[in-house]
Amino acid sequence: MANSHIQALNPSTHKDLKLNVDPLFTYTKTIQFTPLHVNEFAPASTCYPIYFIKDRATGKLFSVALFGLEEKENLFYSDTQWRASYVSESMQCWPFTMAKTSDNQWSPHIDTSSPLLSNDQGQLLYKSGRPSETLNTTLQRLQQSYQQKLQSMAFVEWLLELKLLKPVRLGMKYLSGEKSIINGMYSIDASALQQLPPDALSLGHKHGYLAPIYALLASHYNLYDLIRLKKTFSKRPISSLQLIESE
Amino acid sequence: MNKSVNNIIIVGGGTSGWISAAILAKKFASIQGAPKVTLIESKSVPTIGVGEGTWPTMRNTLKRIGITETDLITQCDATFKQASKFEGWVTGDKSDVYFHPFNSTKGYPRINLANFWGQDSEIDASFSRAVSCQESLCEQGLAPKLISTAEYKDLANYGYHLDAAKFASLLKNHCLTKLNVKHIEDQVVDVKTCIAGNISAVVTQHHQTVHGDLFIDCSGFSSILLGKALDVPFISKQHILFNDSAITAHVPYASEDQSIPCFTRSSAQPAGWIWDIGLPHRRGVGYVYSSQHCSDTQAKKQLQMYIGTQSVPTEFRKISFKAGHREVSWKNNCVAIGLSAGFLEPLEASALMFVETAATMLADQFPATYESMPSCAKRFNHAFIYRWHRVIDFLKLHYVLSQRSEQYWRDNREASSIPTSLQALLEDWKHMPPSDIDFASQLDLFRAPSYQYVLYGMGFKTNFAAAKHTLDNSELANKFFDLRQQEQQKLSIRLPKHRELIDKIHQYGFMEI
Numbered sequence: 001m002a003n004s005h006i007q008a009l010n011p012s013t014h015k016d017l018k019l020n021v022d023p024l025f026t027y028t029k030t031i032q033f034t035p036l037h038v039n040e041f042a043p044a045s046t047c048y049p050i051y052f053i054k055d056r057a058t059g060k061l062f063s064v065a066l067f068g069l070e071e072k073e074n075l076f077y078s079d080t081q082w083r084a085s086y087v088s089e090s091m092q093c094w095p096f097t098m099a100k101t102s103d104n105q106w107s108p109h110i111d112t113s114s115p116l117l118s119n120d121q122g123q124l125l126y127k128s129g130r131p132s133e134t135l136n137t138t139l140q141r142l143q144q145s146y147q148q149k150l151q152s153m154a155f156v157e158w159l160l161e162l163k164l165l166k167p168v169r170l171g172m173k174y175l176s177g178e179k180s181i182i183n184g185m186y187s188i189d190a191s192a193l194q195q196l197p198p199d200a201l202s203l204g205h206k207h208g209y210l211a212p213i214y215a216l217l218a219s220h221y222n223l224y225d226l227i228r229l230k231k232t233f234s235k236r237p238i239s240s241l242q243l244i245e246s247e
Numbered sequence: 248m249n250k251s252v253n254n255i256i257i258v259g260g261g262t263s264g265w266i267s268a269a270i271l272a273k274k275f276a277s278i279q280g281a282p283k284v285t286l287i288e289s290k291s292v293p294t295i296g297v298g299e300g301t302w303p304t305m306r307n308t309l310k311r312i313g314i315t316e317t318d319l320i321t322q323c324d325a326t327f328k329q330a331s332k333f334e335g336w337v338t339g340d341k342s343d344v345y346f347h348p349f350n351s352t353k354g355y356p357r358i359n360l361a362n363f364w365g366q367d368s369e370i371d372a373s374f375s376r377a378v379s380c381q382e383s384l385c386e387q388g389l390a391p392k393l394i395s396t397a398e399y400k401d402l403a404n405y406g407y408h409l410d411a412a413k414f415a416s417l418l419k420n421h422c423l424t425k426l427n428v429k430h431i432e433d434q435v436v437d438v439k440t441c442i443a444g445n446i447s448a449v450v451t452q453h454h455q456t457v458h459g460d461l462f463i464d465c466s467g468f469s470s471i472l473l474g475k476a477l478d479v480p481f482i483s484k485q486h487i488l489f490n491d492s493a494i495t496a497h498v499p500y501a502s503e504d505q506s507i508p509c510f511t512r513s514s515a516q517p518a519g520w521i522w523d524i525g526l527p528h529r530r531g532v533g534y535v536y537s538s539q540h541c542s543d544t545q546a547k548k549q550l551q552m553y554i555g556t557q558s559v560p561t562e563f564r565k566i567s568f569k570a571g572h573r574e575v576s577w578k579n580n581c582v583a584i585g586l587s588a589g590f591l592e593p594l595e596a597s598a599l600m601f602v603e604t605a606a607t608m609l610a611d612q613f614p615a616t617y618e619s620m621p622s623c624a625k626r627f628n629h630a631f632i633y634r635w636h637r638v639i640d641f642l643k644l645h646y647v648l649s650q651r652s653e654q655y656w657r658d659n660r661e662a663s664s665i666p667t668s669l670q671a672l673l674e675d676w677k678h679m680p681p682s683d684i685d686f687a688s689q690l691d692l693f694r695a696p697s698y699q700y701v702l703y704g705m706g707f708k709t710n711f712a713a714a715k716h717t718l719d720n721s722e723l724a725n726k727f728f729d730l731r732q733q734e735q736q737k738l739s740i741r742l743p744k745h746r747e748l749i750d751k752i753h754q755y756g757f758m759e760i
């Protein structure tokens with residue numbers, strides 16, 4: 001991780017840190033996407049449109065839940081409550097996350113810039129050098145989430161290999177008449193999926209990839225919800241959102 | 248004779264041979280009963296080993312034959328090329344520079360911004376800066392895309408700089424392992440022709456007589472099939488383009504992380520010009536000159552002076568060539584592609600683009616039978632005679648607009664050395680800037696924007712004031728000037744440094760989508 005405030009978790013450096021809970025997930029206020037692992041597609045598809053985007057630093061694809069229709073927009077955040085029933089693993093773990101250390105190993109990290117961490121308020125992370133119960137639960141969760149991350153990466157590789165991914169572009173019209181285009185998202189190509197040879201399909205089934213694929217495709221109906229939220233809460237309401245078929 | 252064409256024999260394993268083999272084999276890969284491709288090359292005849300600059304067309308070519316951009320970048324030490332920067336071509340002064348970017352002038356072909364640039368005294372005096380953001384991107388050392396941009400897609404137009412030898416091996420490897428091209432490593436020592444004048448077979452030193460239906464001559468300057476066996480005469484163009492020699496060298500970087508220019512530097516010299524191409528681990532430089540105007544020793548000195556004393560160059564090589572081309576590229580059942588068909592000089596690095604265009608045309612209009620061969624040949628020859636003619640005009644343009652005083656440059660401006668077609672165009676352009684009307688043919692490889700970049704980069708004067716009546720759409724023009732400005736601002740922020748992107752490609756690779 002390039003951010004210097006993401007630090008590897010360490011009982012001695014972080015022995016005085018205390019953790020608070022934030023049911024509003026304020027850190028996502030200006031975040032348009034949150035990473036989603038493949039095992040989360042089914043529950044997440046009840047609330048959010050699911051897409052793939054590219055990591056800016058590496059160009060690699062990973063799956064996300066879409067929170068907003070423009071940069072830095074999160075239509076699910078409000079100062080009274082989170083506007084959806086499902087909350088992703090990565091949000092539940094925050095400010096803890098898995099990241100690479102300098103020797104290229106994945107390990108638990110914390111975002112020290114998070115307002116949820118301080119020296120004066122909340123629950124101590126460590127008690128006499130040993131992780132608190134809450135921290136322990138979170139660490140277990142991170143560990144599982146890391147396994148899910150690996151599976152999600154394999155899932156993306158499989159999709160790429162079978163050429164099942166395609167770029168999507170959404171054309172948005174504001175009530176003011178202005179137009180803009182949402183670029184940089186990728187989805188599963190439903191017609192390529194239709195033409196998949198039976199043996200590839202059965203292999204996908206064996207890996208448990210078919211359920212998340214259909215969940216992802218169904219999740220796009222949540223765009224209606226995003227349009228509604230944007231009409232209701234945004235300063236720049238829109239009149240329409242349309243899929244632009246690419247070349 | 249309604250014999251079908253089943254066996255294609257390519258002689259020569261340089262870049263042209265392997266590109267041709269790949270394009271044909273790929274085209275036929277999924278077709279039942281399609282012709283088979285065999286390539287014969289000789290270890291004892293070396294390839295030319297230069298050709299480090301490509302056109303943007305190479306992206307399509309590689310995509311078409313199924314080589315990933317990541318493989319190209321990582322296996323051929325390739326970098327990106329967004330432009331040529333011409334230094335000292337007009338006066339030789341330090342401030343004498345202009346760019347020929349690969350990006351078209353903004354809004355082209357919807358609008359011809361040259362007209363508006365010429366009218367507007369408030370606009371940037373540099374034509375290329377006014378009509379394209381690419382000069383600025385080049386000067387900032389930026390790459391033409393992001394690591395997250397799909398392979399072969401761009402944010403600013405680009406071709407490549409690459410290691411020629413590694414490029415030939417990548418193509419070869421791909422042809423042999425993925426495209427089923429048959430490979431014979433042996434020297435062709437004899438060519439058998441039949442009464443009709445067709446080549447029936449080539450005889451190799453150790454192996455056998457290799458029969459074929461269509462022969463592709465990729466044997467380099469020796470042109471052993473088209474030139475030697477079929478006697479197609481060489482049409483010299485040395486009275487127009489004087490350069491006939493090159494001294495090349497590799498120059499190490501001062502440090503491993505030195506920035507890599509994203510353009511070819513091309514700097515004018517007393518008797519020619521020097522190319523300077525940045526690869527990840529070294530630069531490739533070469534002085535292209537006229538032996539009539541400069542001795543080899545002088546040329547080497549000149550090149551060393553250019554390199555300076557800071558770095559120690561290696562691998563000096565001298566190459567001789569003749570500007571010109573075969574009277575036709577296709578005779579009977581033999582097509583020449585690459586140096587065997589002709590070569591002018593490396594200026595604007597268009598040789599490989601000619602190879603791509605020729606091989607693609609051959610594949611797309613492939614003669615199914617002997618009967619259809621003459622009409623295919625006629626079309627092919629028509630296209631390439633036209634293209635040689637046009638590219639000669641375009642290359643010569645770079646020389647006739649110079650004001651340099653050395654003998655070489657003065658000789659280059661002698662009216663007798665300037666094709667009448669170019670003279671006529673220059674006369675037209677005094678009154679009106681180059682436009683699509685001047686390049687109406689599908690076959691034109693260099694179009695109005697390229698000519699404009701060179702003309703106005705070199706200070707050519709068009710009487711824009713007199714052409715005022717042609718300005719019917721200044722609103723649209725302003726829109727495009729604004730767009731150009733916005734694009735420059737946006738890209739300057741988003742694009743990574745050239746070397747940074749190259750490093751990332753080595754680490755992560757590009758995505759296909």
Ligand SMILES: Cc1cc2nc3c(=O)[nH]c(=O)nc-3n(C[C@H](O)[C@H](O)[C@H](O)COP(=O)(O)OP(=O)(O)OC[C@H]3O[C@@H](n4cnc5c(N)ncnc54)[C@H](O)[C@@H]3O)c2cc1C
Pocket residue numbers: 258259260261262263264287288289290291292293294295296297298299300301433434435436465466467468469471493533566568584585586587593596597598599600602
């Ligand atoms: C100084 C210079 C700079 C250049 N710079 C550029 C540039 O920047 N960009 C660009 O696009 N182009 C450039 N070119 C042109 C470019 O190098 C060539 O177009 C390209 O390399 C293709 O060459 P080729 O394959 O036709 O010939 P070669 O590389 O000469 O290959 C000829 C092949 O034929 C084989 N052969 C010959 N005789 C026999 C025989 N009897 N039996 C069997 N095999 C035989 C040889 O073994 C060899 O494999 C440059 C050329 C020169 C001279």
